Amino acid sequence: MNLPPPEPIADLDELSRQVYRHFQRNRGKVDLEKRQKLSEYIRKFHLECGTLSPAVEKALKIFGDGEDYVFLWSAHQPNLFPYVGVVRKIVLMEAVKRVINEQFGKKVVCLFAIADNVFPDKWVLRASLPRIDAAEGKTVLRMPAEEKNQFVIDGYISHPYRISTIEKPDESVFEKWNETLERWLADSIEMNFKVLRKVGFRRFWMVKKTGRDRFQKIFDELKNLMEECWRRCKNFSDFNAFFLSKLVNEHWGYDTLFARLSEFNPLMKEKCVEFLSDGERCNGMFRHVDSRELGQIWVAPVWYHCECGGKVPLYLKEKKNETLKGECTNCGRRFSFSIPEMLTKKDLLEKTSFRAPALIYAFSSVFNPNMYVGGTGGWGNYYGTIFSFSSEKNFDLHPIAVWNPVDRYVGVGQLNAALYAEIRAFAKETKKRNLIFSSKFSILDYLLNMGFSEVSEQMLSHLLSKRNLREEVHMKTILDDIFSDDVNFKEIKERVH
Numbered sequence: 001m002n003l004p005p006p007e008p009i010a011d012l013d014e015l016s017r018q019v020y021r022h023f024q025r026n027r028g029k030v031d032l033e034k035r036q037k038l039s040e041y042i043r044k045f046h047l048e049c050g051t052l053s054p055a056v057e058k059a060l061k062i063f064g065d066g067e068d069y070v071f072l073w074s075a076h077q078p079n080l081f082p083y084v085g086v087v088r089k090i091v092l093m094e095a096v097k098r099v100i101n102e103q104f105g106k107k108v109v110c111l112f113a114i115a116d117n118v119f120p121d122k123w124v125l126r127a128s129l130p131r132i133d134a135a136e137g138k139t140v141l142r143m144p145a146e147e148k149n150q151f152v153i154d155g156y157i158s159h160p161y162r163i164s165t166i167e168k169p170d171e172s173v174f175e176k177w178n179e180t181l182e183r184w185l186a187d188s189i190e191m192n193f194k195v196l197r198k199v200g201f202r203r204f205w206m207v208k209k210t211g212r213d214r215f216q217k218i219f220d221e222l223k224n225l226m227e228e229c230w231r232r233c234k235n236f237s238d239f240n241a242f243f244l245s246k247l248v249n250e251h252w253g254y255d256t257l258f259a260r261l262s263e264f265n266p267l268m269k270e271k272c273v274e275f276l277s278d279g280e281r282c283n284g285m286f287r288h289v290d291s292r293e294l295g296q297i298w299v300a301p302v303w304y305h306c307e308c309g310g311k312v313p314l315y316l317k318e319k320k321n322e323t324l325k326g327e328c329t330n331c332g333r334r335f336s337f338s339i340p341e342m343l344t345k346k347d348l349l350e351k352t353s354f355r356a357p358a359l360i361y362a363f364s365s366v367f368n369p370n371m372y373v374g375g376t377g378g379w380g381n382y383y384g385t386i387f388s389f390s391s392e393k394n395f396d397l398h399p400i401a402v403w404n405p406v407d408r409y410v411g412v413g414q415l416n417a418a419l420y421a422e423i424r425a426f427a428k429e430t431k432k433r434n435l436i437f438s439s440k441f442s443i444l445d446y447l448l449n450m451g452f453s454e455v456s457e458q459m460l461s462h463l464l465s466k467r468n469l470r471e472e473v474h475m476k477t478i479l480d481d482i483f484s485d486d487v488n489f490k491e492i493k494e495r496v497h
């Protein structure tokens with residue numbers, strides 16, 4: 001029986017204190033050799049991405065050389081121009097790092113693991129920006145990927161292969177993203193201009209005059225970044241991971257380290273052995289499922305990787321069985337492994353990966369980090385499993401942090417939504433406007449409306465001044481500068497907020 005996980009910590013200082021205490025309790029328990037090996041995969045990633053900056057090199061040296069530092073980690077799928085929640089995980093690690101540096105005088109290393117061996121969901125393949133006159137109120141950038149609706153154990157998935165096997169976007173796709181973004185920006189500015197004039201904004205012409213130049217400058221910077229990532233990447237996953245690393249390491253100057261899960265996963269194979277060899281079937285980690293096609297089964301906490309790029313969900317017919325079975329999600333090939341055989345074969349173990357709760361437990365017990373930044377989804381779904389399992393094993397699990405508040409800002413898309421819906425008072429537009437005000441958009445919407453470094457500066461200064469992870473984040477865009485003394489704009493801001 002799983003206990004509900006404790007409430008996520010809302011106070012930044014309390015979180016940092018708990019992280020530091022975890023570090024103090026676990027000093028001396030760190031497997032230095034493992035961290036050393038992991039550092040080789042980190043170096044490889046940064047070399048390939050072109051982000052082995054002096055700051056990254058320094059963090060990497062600290063990481064591989066000793067244990068007298070606090071270690072924070074997070075992970076996420078490599079989403080196409082990720083929505084802000086993914087980027088925020090990195091900003092939260094940076095904020096905790098600064099608090100610990102300051103209050104305890106201790107060095108901190110942050111790692112972001114690229115979860116490239118999972119199936120791509122719609123967030124991985126799509127990025128959206130607000131646009132009131134488009135269907136569903138958004139412009140969407142898409143990565144074309146083969147769709148196969150497959151029933152897997154207890155639900156359908158539309159892309160039944162690992163993200164790391166998706167090929168690099170071809171030039172026409174990449175060009176289309178560029179064009180779509182350019183059109184989105186130009187149209188949004190034009191729409192703003194027209195509508196602002198109509199509703200009597202005093203300085204409406206500024207949007208076209210100074211505003212357009214500033215937006216264009218950011219767009220050019222973004223274009224360069226995208227081109228560099230596209231030129232360097234060998235697959236789709238890397239395009240996305242490189243974008244994140246370049247944004248964070250180059251543009252923001254963070255020393256956050258990155259590594260691909262598909263590469264370092266074999267370093268945790270001893271945990272795969274631990275899960276599979278436990279006769280009790282690791283209470284909570286093996287999941288009892290009533291499958292429509294397979295009946296009552298016990299789903300193992302690990303996947304097996306088929307050569308075709310698919311994954312095999314391994315399961316036992318009975319809890320006490322010794323044979324794991326499964327069918328590849330992609331090519332349909334059937335597999336059957338005896339557990340004792342699997343445990344002795346290195347190459348079999350190296351072709352596995354963990355399901356989410358098992359991954360967090362495995363990473364934590366192998367590399368001994370002091371904090372994980374997760375998402376709100378995990379809180380509802382599987383953190384309870386990790387907490388219960390850790391307490392059963394007497395394992396001192398690190399704090400798990402979540403920072404997923406609502407953002408309030410008026411970019412070009414939001415301003416259009418606020419005004420356009422007013423002029424054409426149709427029910428449809430009002431619905432779309434509300435959708436725009438409540439949706440979470442790609443980090444591109446932030447970068448283009450605020451400027452590269454401003455996004456990090458505003459998020460960090462919010463955290464370091466409010467010191468609270470639940471408070472709404474109020475952010476300023478270029479439009480705030482243009483309309484700083486306009487009463488109409490102030491009124492719109494209040495409505496959007």
Ligand SMILES: [Zn+2]
Nearest residue numbers: 306308328331
């Ligand atoms: Zn297959």
